[in-house]
Structures are given as C-alpha cells and as structure tokens.
Amino acid sequence: MSSEYESMWKELGLNLDAHDALLGVLGKGYTDIYLAQKERPEGMGYFDFVMSEVHGLRIKELVDEKAQGRKIIGSYCVFVPEEIALAANATLVGLCSGADFVVDQVEKYLPRNTCALIKSAFGFKLGQVCPYLETADMVVGENTCDGKKKAYESLGTLMDNLYVMDLPQMKSVQGRDLLRHEYDRFKTAVEELTGVAITHDSLKQAIGIVNAKRSALHRLAKLRSSDPVVISGLDGLLANQVSFYDNPARFTESVHKMCDELDERILTNQGILPEKTPRILISGCPMAVPNWKLPWIIETSGAVIVGEESCVGERGNRNLTRDTGATIDELMDAITDRYFQVDCAIFTPNQDRLDHIEEMAKDYQADGVIHYGLQFCQPYTMEAIGVENALEKKDIPCLRIETDYGMEDVGQLKTRIEAFIEQFK
Ligand code: SF4
Numbered sequence: 395m396s397s398e399y400e401s402m403w404k405e406l407g408l409n410l411d412a413h414d415a416l417l418g419v420l421g422k423g424y425t426d427i428y429l430a431q432k433e434r435p436e437g438m439g440y441f442d443f444v445m446s447e448v449h450g451l452r453i454k455e456l457v458d459e460k461a462q463g464r465k466i467i468g469s470y471c472v473f474v475p476e477e478i479a480l481a482a483n484a485t486l487v488g489l490c491s492g493a494d495f496v497v498d499q500v501e502k503y504l505p506r507n508t509c510a511l512i513k514s515a516f517g518f519k520l521g522q523v524c525p526y527l528e529t530a531d532m533v534v535g536e537n538t539c540d541g542k543k544k545a546y547e548s549l550g551t552l553m554d555n556l557y558v559m560d561l562p563q564m565k566s567v568q569g570r571d572l573l574r575h576e577y578d579r580f581k582t583a584v585e586e587l588t589g590v591a592i593t594h595d596s597l598k599q600a601i602g603i604v605n606a607k608r609s610a611l612h613r614l615a616k617l618r619s620s621d622p623v624v625i626s627g628l629d630g631l632l633a634n635q636v637s638f639y640d641n642p643a644r645f646t647e648s649v650h651k652m653c654d655e656l657d658e659r660i661l662t663n664q665g666i667l668p669e670k671t672p673r674i675l676i677s678g679c680p681m682a683v684p685n686w687k688l689p690w691i692i693e694t695s696g697a698v699i700v701g702e703e704s705c706v707g708e709r710g711n712r713n714l715t716r717d718t719g720a721t722i723d724e725l726m727d728a729i730t731d732r733y734f735q736v737d738c739a740i741f742t743p744n745q746d747r748l749d750h751i752e753e754m755a756k757d758y759q760a761d762g763v764i765h766y767g768l769q770f771c772q773p774y775t776m777e778a779i780g781v782e783n784a785l786e787k788k789d790i791p792c793l794r795i796e797t798d799y800g801m802e803d804v805g806q807l808k809t810r811i812e813a814f815i816e817q818f819k
C-alpha cells in the first residue's frame with residue numbers, strides 16, 4: 395500500500411512504524427495464502443483490490459464521509475444491527491481482531507488466558523494500528539461472553555467513545571424483550587450521535603440494503619455447495635470477511651458479479667478441483683481478517699472448505715429481516731426477531747446451533763466437520779463437545795481443533811488435519 399495515505403494515517407493518530415510492520419505482514423500473508431491459489435474466479439479481483447486498499451482507499455472513503463457529516467460506528471459482534479446505523483445515515487464497520495499485536499502490553503490489561511480475539515482488539519488499540527478503530531465515532535461492545543463483557547470495562551478506559559450493549563443469554567420471552575429494549579436504546583444512542591431521527595422509510599430502506607447484502611452472500615453460499623467445487627473456501631471466507639467493512643451496495647453488486655461467473659462455471663462444468671475432493675464444513679469461532687491459518691492448512695492438505703458455520707459466515711448472515719412492518723415499532727420488532735435467531739454459543743441451551751450444523755453439513759455435502767475453537771474461549775470449546783457428540787450420532791465425522799493466532803502449532807495441526815481428511819479419500 396502506498397505511502398500516499400501516510401498523512402491520513404498520521405492524522406488518525408496511528409503509530410506509523412508499527413502500522414507499516416502490520417501492513418508488511420498482512421501483505422505477505424495475503425500473497426502467500428490468497429494470491430498463490432490457482433484458478434480463482436476473475437470476480438475475486440475486486441476482493442483482492444479491497445484487501446490491497448483495506449487501510450487505504452476504504453479508510454479515505456470513511457474519512458471523506460466524516461467530512462460530510464456522516465458518522466462511523468465500529469462493532470465487534472454480529473448482534474449490532476447495521477440496519478439501525480444505516481437508517482440514521484451512519485456507516486457500520488466491523489473491527490477485525492484477527493491478529494496478535496503488542497501482546498506484552500495487552501497482558502497488562504487482560505489475563506494471559508484470554509481468547510486471541512479479545513486480546514487482538516486490545517492489541518490494535520494499544521498498538522495504534524487500526525484505522526477503522528480510530529475513524530469510528532462510536533465503538534460498540536456487547537455483553538456476549540464473560541471475556542468480552544469484562545474486557546470492555548478495561549477497553550473503556552482506553553477510549554472515550556465505547557458504547558456497551560447488553561445481550562440476553564437465553565432464547566426466552568424475557569431474553570427477546572431484553573434484546574428489543576437494547577435495540578431501542580441503541581437506536582436512541584445512534585440518533586443522538588448522528589443528529590438524524592430514524593423514520594419508518596429510512597429504516598425500511600436500510601433493511602432492504604442489508605437484506606440485499608445477505609441475499610448476495612446466500613447466493614454465494616449456495617454456489618459453494620456445488621460438486622465439483624467452483625470456488626475455494628479461502629475465497630468464500632474472504633468475501634464474508636470483506637462484507638464487514640465494505641460499502642454494502644458496492645459489495646452486493648460485486649458478489650453477484652462473481653456469482654454470475656460461478657454460475658457459468660457450473661453450467662460448463664468447469665470445477666476448480668476434481669470431483670471427490672474431500673469437503674469440509676468449518677464450525678465455531680469467527681475468523682476475522684487476517685486470521686486465515688486454519689482454512690489455509692485445510693486447503694493445502696487436499697480438502698476444500700464448503701461453508702462456515704460462523705459469525706463470519708452463515709451464522710452471521712443466514713436470516714433476512716421482514717420489511718413489511720407498517721410502523722417503526724413493527725420494523726424494530728422484525729429486526730429483533732431476525733437477530734434473536736443468531737445462535738452464538740453464549741446462549742443456553744443452544745440446540746438451534748447443533749441443528750444448524752447438521753443441516754449445513756447436509757446442504758453443502760460436507761464429508762466432515764472441523765470445529766474451530768479459539769483457545770480459552772469457553773462458550774465455543776465447551777459447546778464443541780456437544781457438537782461432536784451430535785454429529786457422531788448422525789455418522790458425520792468431526793475434528794475438534796483448539797488454537798490461537800500464533801503459527802507455532804501449524805505443523806501439529808497439519809498432521810491432525812491431514813489424518814482427518816485421509817478418511818474421505
Ligand atoms: S461468536 Fe457470538 S460474540 Fe462472537 S461475533 Fe458471533 S455472536 Fe458475537
């Protein structure tokens with residue numbers, strides 16, 4: 395990425411040396427993992443471009459939006475409704491948390507045995523390397539797992555614009571009421587931030603934009619179920635990752651364009667991999683940019699990933715929001731109903747997630763499931779045992795992986811994954 399953006403990064407308060415180092419690692423990882431793949435769809439060129447400009451052009455767009463009075467809201471979780479931000483003329487961006495940074499400094503704020511995702515959020519703040527975080531007028535944290543809930547108390551001491559959203563832990567009537575209440579509170583906070591009153595029309599329009607984005611991702615997901623395979627799991631994951639910070643309308647158009655190309659591949663039987671390539675479903679913790687370690691190991695071990703049961707994947711985007719409400723209240727109800735279906739492992743009990751994993755394994759013709767748990771993530775690593783048991787009963791092989799963002803365990807993981815995949819050849 396060129397230094398033409400240097401003054402912008404400086405004005406945002408980034409630590410330029412540390413930021414350069416981060417971009418260097420990101421660029422090399424991207425070249426080695428993504429650009430090294432063969433027979434990628436031409437449509438991935440758009441996503442390559444977005445990634446090459448992830449801290450450049452996209453940030454400039456956000457800075458320009460701010461200059462025109464638009465507010466930027468950063469979020470760490472798929473429970474934060476983009477519809478509400480858009481309806482108040484604000485932009486919602488996901489905050490990555492997919493790489494380790496200044497771990498020594500982070501461990502002054504967090505215990506060592508905190509998951510890599512939470513540590514990463516602190517590392518990006520303490521290391522002053524995330525232009526999205528520094529561009530945001532409001533950063534939304536949410537009370538999902540205990541780790542995040544307590545970490546936001548400390549993160550709040552490092553920034554003056556943190557807004558904490560409470561979330562239910564049970565799918566009960568009371569749980570839904572809490573979520574609805576919290577979305578009303580969030581709506582008011584966003585209106586105060588932007589000075590824009592959300593109307594029925596603006597909310598309905600925002601729901602349409604986000605539904606269109608999710609529908610495009612559904613189309614891509616469906617194409618990934620084809621046999622032979624027409625797109626790699628790494629590329630499918632990247633599209634999902636980019637959905638968190640790209641302009642939604644432009645993103646939707648680019649995904650459809652690529653899907654047209656994939657349709658053509660199916661029509662002409664131009665698979666990128668031979669039939670009978672082992673097909674893997676990933677399930678578990680979200681994989682934020684640039685966390686590509688596990689997919690890269692799987693896809694360089696002779697298998698292909700056909701879907702992600704993950705917040706950066708189908709758990710995050712699977713349901714659309716009803717847009718038929720005649721009042722703001724009804725639309726807010728529809729938003730609450732849509733998000734209340736997200737089956738994050740923070741919920742108890744969470745049978746819906748087990749059912750969903752089985753359903754995905756069937757729909758995507760997966761030979762096996764690899765459950766991805768981040769070390770020290772209690773909700774997902776505990777639920778992994780239930781997932782494995784449920785899949786075993788259906789004769790679907792499952793491999794439980796626990797790892798972090800470090801590269802020390804790559805060799806060991808590769809050995810286990812290759813042995814798991816071998817049974818499908
Ligand atoms: S896994 Fe749970 S806490 Fe994490 S982004 Fe998804 S919904 Fe939010």
Ligand code: SF4
Nearest residue numbers: 509511539541679771
């Ligand atoms: S990965 Fe697990 S521990 Fe970490 S933030 Fe998500 S739910 Fe919490």
